[in-house]
Amino acid sequence: MNNYSIRRVLRDLMIYKKRLYLVSMAIIGSSIVAMIGPYIIGLAVDAITHRDLSLILDFGIIYIIIYIINYAFERLRTYNMTYISQGFIMNLRNREFERLQYVPLGYYTYRKAGEIISRITNDGEAMSDFLTFQMPQVLAGVIGIIFSMAIMLYLDWNLALYSFIVIPLLLITVFSISGKIRNYYNETRIKIARLTGFASESINGISSIKEFGSEQRFIDEFSVKNYENYLANIRANRLGSIFSSLVDIIQALGIIIVIGVGATQVINHTIQIGLLVSFIVYVQSFFNPLAQLSQFYNSYQSSKVAIKRIYSIIDEEQDDNKYKYKIEDFGSEIKFENVSFSYGSKLALKNINFSLKRGEKLAIIGKTGAGKSTLINLLLRFYRPESGEIKIDNININDVDIYSYRSLFGVILQEPLLFNGSIMDNIKFNGNYTDDDVINLIKRFNLEGIFSEKDLYENVGENGHGLSQGQRQAVSILRAMIRNPEIVIMDEATSQLDPETEEIIQNAIRSVNKTFIVIAHHLSTILDSDQAILLENGEIKSTGTPEHVLKINGLLD
Numbered sequence: 316m317n318n319y320s321i322r323r324v325l326r327d328l329m330i331y332k333k334r335l336y337l338v339s340m341a342i343i344g345s346s347i348v349a350m351i352g353p354y355i356i357g358l359a360v361d362a363i364t365h366r367d368l369s370l371i372l373d374f375g376i377i378y379i380i381i382y383i384i385n386y387a388f389e390r391l392r393t394y395n396m397t398y399i400s401q402g403f404i405m406n407l408r409n410r411e412f413e414r415l416q417y418v419p420l421g422y423y424t425y426r427k428a429g430e431i432i433s434r435i436t437n438d439g440e441a442m443s444d445f446l447t448f449q450m451p452q453v454l455a456g457v458i459g460i461i462f463s464m465a466i467m468l469y470l471d472w473n474l475a476l477y478s479f480i481v482i483p484l485l486l487i488t489v490f491s492i493s494g495k496i497r498n499y500y501n502e503t504r505i506k507i508a509r510l511t512g513f514a515s516e517s518i519n520g521i522s523s524i525k526e527f528g529s530e531q532r533f534i535d536e537f538s539v540k541n542y543e544n545y546l547a548n549i550r551a552n553r554l555g556s557i558f559s560s561l562v563d564i565i566q567a568l569g570i571i572i573v574i575g576v577g578a579t580q581v582i583n584h585t586i587q588i589g590l591l592v593s594f595i596v597y598v599q600s601f602f603n604p605l606a607q608l609s610q611f612y613n614s615y616q617s618s619k620v621a622i623k624r625i626y627s628i629i630d631e632e633q634d635d636n637k638y639k640y641k642i643e644d645f646g647s648e649i650k651f652e653n654v655s656f657s658y659g660s661k662l663a664l665k666n667i668n669f670s671l672k673r674g675e676k677l678a679i680i681g682k683t684g685a686g687k688s689t690l691i692n693l694l695l696r697f698y699r700p701e702s703g704e705i706k707i708d709n710i711n712i713n714d715v716d717i718y719s720y721r722s723l724f725g726v727i728l729q730e731p732l733l734f735n736g737s738i739m740d741n742i743k744f745n746g747n748y749t750d751d752d753v754i755n756l757i758k759r760f761n762l763e764g765i766f767s768e769k770d771l772y773e774n775v776g777e778n779g780h781g782l783s784q785g786q787r788q789a790v791s792i793l794r795a796m797i798r799n800p801e802i803v804i805m806d807e808a809t810s811q812l813d814p815e816t817e818e819i820i821q822n823a824i825r826s827v828n829k830t831f832i833v834i835a836h837h838l839s840t841i842l843d844s845d846q847a848i849l850l851e852n853g854e855i856k857s858t859g860t861p862e863h864v865l866k867i868n869g870l871l872d
């Protein structure tokens with residue numbers, strides 16, 4: 316983590332000041348206890364050599380008390396640290412999600428949804444592992460070692476220095492192998508991500524796979540990916556077990572050195588046997604935290620990347636909603652004045668000029684990729700024009716409160732986004748409507764044939780796949796119309812309905828007598844418009860009455 320990220324993490328952690336204070340106390344407390352424990356064992360051994368039973372009993376009781384205190388400190392540390400880290404991560408996730416709701420739509424153009432979702436989930440987990448387990452454990456262990464080294468030096472500096480010989484050896488082993496282990500474990504993560512990605516793609520696309528008879532090809536590809544994952548895991552685990560054997564060997568070496576040097580001192584009567592036993596226990600206690608350092612380092616590396624990515628989402632610029640006007644209703648006119656727009660360097664609309672009066676019906680026509688949806692996206696202020704202005708009742712829409720502005724529109728899409736829940740929930744979606752409002756609307760639009768009252772409480776399934784395409788469009792229409800919008804935008808909105816139902820709905824929508832913008836694909840829908848715009852390569856090729864536009868472009872005989 317760079318200094319800036321560390322400062323930010325610390326600042327964000329400061330709301331848990333009290334708990335952090337308790338954790339620090341617990342770490343220092345358990346380090347002191349860890350320092351005293353082996354010394355007491357040594358004293359007990361000396362008591363045995365002096366055959367002093369009452370002293371042995373005393374030391375036994377002291378040791379038990381120390382053990383209990385140590386346990387209490389560890390509980391205190393893990394209990395509070397769990398609260399701190401989980402609270403910290405919950406907070407970050409909320410901030411990330413909030414920002415993702417407010418970023419401009421362009422943010423999502425070149426980013427994969429899966430990647431954004433994995434950032435919210437996995438990056439949080441990486442931080443959680445580091446903060447909840449690795450950092451407090453290693454911190455407590457390393458402080459414990461420092462305290463133990465101090466008391467060892469105090470008790471017998473000569474034997475202490477011999478005991479420390481293995482520490483550099485252990486550190487060299489940890490850091491020379493840990494890089495490789497880290498790479499191998501990264502490899503396993505990449506392989507399993509590929510495997511799950513492939514499995515999810517195949518399951519989502521199962522009907523296409525069956526249609527093309529490609530089952531065997533997918534089975535083969537899956538087993539290749541599965542085998543790669545298997546190999547990566549074997550490689551990582553093999554190195555992992557070599558590492559732990561090396562640590563065991565170094566630990567044995569450390570103990571042999573202490574016994575060798577210590578035994579000579581005991582025989583020479585320079586130290587008592589109890590002290591030697593204490594030193595053996597001290598040396599052993601060095602190993603777990605030091606061997607864990609490599610895991611700690613891995614976890615630190617991943618959380619470093621994670622926190623950078625988390626903050627980069629939180630810091631993403633949001634689509635601001637600084638406005639001068641709130642808008643109550645649509646008065647007279649929407650106007651595009653010399654509007655141009657590009658996605659990156661790709662020009663999508665050029666010098667668009669037109670106006671739409673209240674109560675009029677406008678048809679936008681043009682080939683695939685001509686810019687029809689882009690024009691609607693700009694009108695809804697999902698994107699802002701690069702140059703030119705879009706005005707409503709002579710006010711630039713950039714100066715209008717976006718919520719009041721968008722509430723004027725009812726957008727009916729060909730493929731609406733449906734959320735998991737009932738049809739009723741999906742129609743009400745974002746308003747305080749009653750069930751009766753929905754039922755009355757269905758009656759008004761003569762859609763009882765599509766949804767019976769009972770159907771309304773059925774679950775729509777993942778992405779609405781429990782519904783037919785026509786039913787999905789009907790939900791989209793009802794969802795838009797229940798808001799009683801001033802301006803209705805329709806994009807091939809009734810194409811999936813049977814002709815009879817399509818006519819019923821068209822009539823019902825028209826009877827509302829609102830302002831309409833229709834992205835039209837059938838001549839029939841164009842002809843009853845007041846005005847048509849023909850787009851070609853992002854420019855208005857012709858405009859006027861639908862007959863005029865169709866005629867001069869040779870689309871109408």
Ligand SMILES: Nc1ncnc2c1ncn2[C@@H]1O[C@H](COP(=O)(O)OP(=O)(O)OP(=O)(O)O)[C@@H](O)[C@H]1O
Binds near residue numbers: 424661
């Ligand atoms: N999010 C985007 N990022 C980059 N380019 C885009 C994006 N959306 C559209 N485009 C490009 O802008 C141009 C206009 O696209 P648009 O979707 O407005 O066309 P359209 O007329 O609505 O087409 P269709 O009838 O197929 O829906 C196309 O060249 C398209 O490739």
